[in-house]
Amino acid sequence: MKKTQNSRSVTAEDVAQLAGVSRAAVSRTFSNNGSVAPKTRVKIIQAASELGYQINFLAQGLNRKRSQLIGVIVARLSDPFRSSLLEALLSEIQRKGYQALVTEVQGADELEMTIRRFTQFRVSGVIVTSGQPPADLVKECVQHNIPVVGINRHMDIPNVDFVCSNNNMAALLVSKQFINSGCTSVGWLNYKGSTWSGINRGDTFRQVIINKNIFNESDFLEIITELDGYEGGRRAAHDYCKQIKKVDGIYCANAQLACGFLDGMRENGFDAPINFQIIGFDNTLQTSQYSYRLTTIHQDVSTTAQRVLTCLETRGQNPHIIQRFEEIPVKLIIRNTSPHTDNIRT
Amino acid sequence: MKKTQNSRSVTAEDVAQLAGVSRAAVSRTFSNNGSVAPKTRVKIIQAASELGYQINFLAQGLNRKRSQLIGVIVARLSDPFRSSLLEALLSEIQRKGYQALVTEVQGADELEMTIRRFTQFRVSGVIVTSGQPPADLVKECVQHNIPVVGINRHMDIPNVDFVCSNNNMAALLVSKQFINSGCTSVGWLNYKGSTWSGINRGDTFRQVIINKNIFNESDFLEIITELDGYEGGRRAAHDYCKQIKKVDGIYCANAQLACGFLDGMRENGFDAPINFQIIGFDNTLQTSQYSYRLTTIHQDVSTTAQRVLTCLETRGQNPHIIQRFEEIPVKLIIRNTSPHTDNIRT
DNA sequence: TCAAAAAATGAACACGTGTTCATAAATTTG
DNA sequence: CAAATTTATGAACACGTGTTCATTTTTTGA
Numbered sequence: 001m002k003k004t005q006n007s008r009s010v011t012a013e014d015v016a017q018l019a020g021v022s023r024a025a026v027s028r029t030f031s032n033n034g035s036v037a038p039k040t041r042v043k044i045i046q047a048a049s050e051l052g053y054q055i056n057f058l059a060q061g062l063n064r065k066r067s068q069l070i071g072v073i074v075a076r077l078s079d080p081f082r083s084s085l086l087e088a089l090l091s092e093i094q095r096k097g098y099q100a101l102v103t104e105v106q107g108a109d110e111l112e113m114t115i116r117r118f119t120q121f122r123v124s125g126v127i128v129t130s131g132q133p134p135a136d137l138v139k140e141c142v143q144h145n146i147p148v149v150g151i152n153r154h155m156d157i158p159n160v161d162f163v164c165s166n167n168n169m170a171a172l173l174v175s176k177q178f179i180n181s182g183c184t185s186v187g188w189l190n191y192k193g194s195t196w197s198g199i200n201r202g203d204t205f206r207q208v209i210i211n212k213n214i215f216n217e218s219d220f221l222e223i224i225t226e227l228d229g230y231e232g233g234r235r236a237a238h239d240y241c242k243q244i245k246k247v248d249g250i251y252c253a254n255a256q257l258a259c260g261f262l263d264g265m266r267e268n269g270f271d272a273p274i275n276f277q278i279i280g281f282d283n284t285l286q287t288s289q290y291s292y293r294l295t296t297i298h299q300d301v302s303t304t305a306q307r308v309l310t311c312l313e314t315r316g317q318n319p320h321i322i323q324r325f326e327e328i329p330v331k332l333i334i335r336n337t338s339p340h341t342d343n344i345r346t
Numbered sequence: 347m348k349k350t351q352n353s354r355s356v357t358a359e360d361v362a363q364l365a366g367v368s369r370a371a372v373s374r375t376f377s378n379n380g381s382v383a384p385k386t387r388v389k390i391i392q393a394a395s396e397l398g399y400q401i402n403f404l405a406q407g408l409n410r411k412r413s414q415l416i417g418v419i420v421a422r423l424s425d426p427f428r429s430s431l432l433e434a435l436l437s438e439i440q441r442k443g444y445q446a447l448v449t450e451v452q453g454a455d456e457l458e459m460t461i462r463r464f465t466q467f468r469v470s471g472v473i474v475t476s477g478q479p480p481a482d483l484v485k486e487c488v489q490h491n492i493p494v495v496g497i498n499r500h501m502d503i504p505n506v507d508f509v510c511s512n513n514n515m516a517a518l519l520v521s522k523q524f525i526n527s528g529c530t531s532v533g534w535l536n537y538k539g540s541t542w543s544g545i546n547r548g549d550t551f552r553q554v555i556i557n558k559n560i561f562n563e564s565d566f567l568e569i570i571t572e573l574d575g576y577e578g579g580r581r582a583a584h585d586y587c588k589q590i591k592k593v594d595g596i597y598c599a600n601a602q603l604a605c606g607f608l609d610g611m612r613e614n615g616f617d618a619p620i621n622f623q624i625i626g627f628d629n630t631l632q633t634s635q636y637s638y639r640l641t642t643i644h645q646d647v648s649t650t651a652q653r654v655l656t657c658l659e660t661r662g663q664n665p666h667i668i669q670r671f672e673e674i675p676v677k678l679i680i681r682n683t684s685p686h687t688d689n690i691r692t
Numbered sequence: 693t694c695a696a697a698a699a700a701t702g703a704a705c706a707c708g709t710g711t712t713c714a715t716a717a718a719t720t721t722g
Numbered sequence: 723c724a725a726a727t728t729t730a731t732g733a734a735c736a737c738g739t740g741t742t743c744a745t746t747t748t749t750t751g752a
Contacts, residue, residue: 267636
């Protein structure tokens with residue numbers, strides 16, 4: 001670990017000089033591209049470790065026209081599910097040898113600037129975990145041959161893949177559970193300005209319920225909240241308690257709403273599963289805790305992350321693949337708010 | 347937005363050609379460095395927007411020997427406080443015109459590889475939100491003139507600054523609150539393998555309690571959990587209920603432990619503030635919810651993030667500043683588990 | 693109007709890597 | 723052993739920007 005004079009960082013040229021070879025040989029050794037004799041290779045590696053050489057990724061990326069960065073667009077990390085999704089993505093990105101360029105974005109105009117910065121860094125891919133990717137910006141990515149993947153969303157943008165939890169499967173599991181535990185009417189709870197995935201969960205649920213004639217349309221109630229998150233769910237419960245129409249089982253678009261609704265009901269003297277049943281989405285840590293023990297749909301963030309990176313890599317190699325829409329299986333975690341029953345129908 | 351042939355990305359050379367000037371003029375225009383005549387500047391900017399030109403950050407960073415990236419080391423994002431800290435850091439990083447290179451790290455060996463990759467990207471700074479920065483790696487950063495800042499931790503590494511919530515202030519606030527609300531004995535709850543900040547919170551608390559002769563040493567109880575997080579707190583409560591020595595007020599190293607302990611006590615038929623009082627740390631969203639309404643110390647992640655970036659920028663300009671240790675004021679949020687009282691002493 | 697000062701400009705170099713291509717060395721083949 | 727083939731090597735170019743420096747143009751001052 002010798003120190004070069006005037007603290008200039010050590011370059012491939014220095015290594016070549018010490019090893020007594022050309023700089024091209026050094027480059028070939030580290031990029032594993034082209035052939036280099038075994039014994040000169042060890043000479044080079046020795047010299048490199050002696051000098052503490054490490055590749056300059058900026059120069060490498062400039063030359064290759066592609067950095068080993070992957071842009072990740074996130075929003076509202078305060079939602080525990082979103083942060084757990086980010087955690088899974090980071091883990092997978094690093095496992096594959098990339099680095100995550102994470103950007104938080106609030107509005108759609110920021111999103112434009114953000115994606116532009118991604119292209120300026122010549123990222124190997126873009127992951128959109130939230131917000132709708134604007135069509136023209138995506139086009140720009142496609143021009144630069146940068147693959148884009150969206151999570152929990154589906155749009156018809158050519159050359160953009162989507163990975164989404166299987167909302168239809170979730171709806172089936174939930175309706176089955178409600179039936180098995182004796183519900184005769186069901187409700188759907190969601191935020192007014194919900195994301196696509198939230199809306200889709202509601203649509204598939206209604207479809208399963210109505211199409212299969214499981215419940216009459218009159219036995220189905222929609223509760224749409226003005227606020228998002230915990231507080232939105234809580235206030236919705238207060239309003240719900242004042243109104244006449246009640247249902248046995250309530251399915252929620254996400255965990256925050258579910259926890260808030262449950263707490264709101266408790267404030268009014270009602271509790272699950274005694275007075276009603278409730279099933280949430282996301283299976284965040286909080287839902288499993290003693291104060292909630294919420295029956296919930298579990299999203300598999302780990303395999304979601306894996307599929308996302310697979311999509312990025314395959315499209316990186318061949319940009320003209322047909323658009324993919326991958327659905328990730330979900331599980332029903334049965335806890336206290338919609339309990340196990342013994343009379344399970346097929 | 348004309349498309350160049352064979353999809354090559356548009357470069358400063360193209361802009362220069364269209365504007366009828368030299369490439370140097372284009373560079374000067376966009377880097378705001380050196381002088382360029384007003385009317386040629388507009389010519390250049392027009393040409394640039396017409397072609398859709400955008401600076402290649404890799405080339406720029408290679409030349410400047412410094413990218414506009416800032417490396418952020420995170421861990422355990424499942425903890426809501428950590429994700430809210432990350433959120434604040436991201437927001438501040440972007441506001442200052444940087445981009446966040448986020449890496450999740452589990453063990454100390456990974457941390458070495460991680461920081462090395464940061465230097466390979468010529469980052470403008472490194473933020474360590476968790477884990478102890480290994481001395482030799484930090485030295486490597488210092489060699490490259492890369493400023494390093496640690497959060498909620500204090501070590502005597504030269505040229506590394508630290509930003510930390512004011513644990514002493516927290517201890518004072520907590521002890522005052524316990525006294526005002528009538529506690530005669532107090533306890534401290536923490537995880538066995540706690541981070542530095544957790545240990546420091548306990549040390550300062552004990553110091554305040556004992557040194558000021560507020561309580562006798564015999565009225566002070568330490569509860570050290572085997573497990574971390576919610577489950578650790580919950581099990582600790584179960585054990586605590588079995589033992590003889592009890593205390594009136596319990597101060598917790600973090601929010602997860604506090605929520606778990608509270609729930610564990612409830613499972614055993616005890617609740618706050620009826621049977622005991624409990625004060626947490628972090629003020630995560632969950633602690634404010636109806637099922638907990640936890641009195642808690644609030645960490646100001648926003649000003650923490652601001653200070654961190656100020657440290658990075660100042661040290662970036664002058665690497666030889668003396669080491670700084672900035673303490674961020676905290677607030678006590680009084681809720682249900684250690685309620686307001688009217689007889690407030692001075 | 694003319695000299696002196698200031699501002700603007702372009703050529704050229706540097707940043708550190710990957711890759712092509714022609715050549716040299718080593719290996720295989722008949 | 724000579725010829726043919728494979729492998730290893732270094733010179734040179736490309737990636738796209740910032741910056742220095744000498745030169746040209748414009749502005750200032752009397």
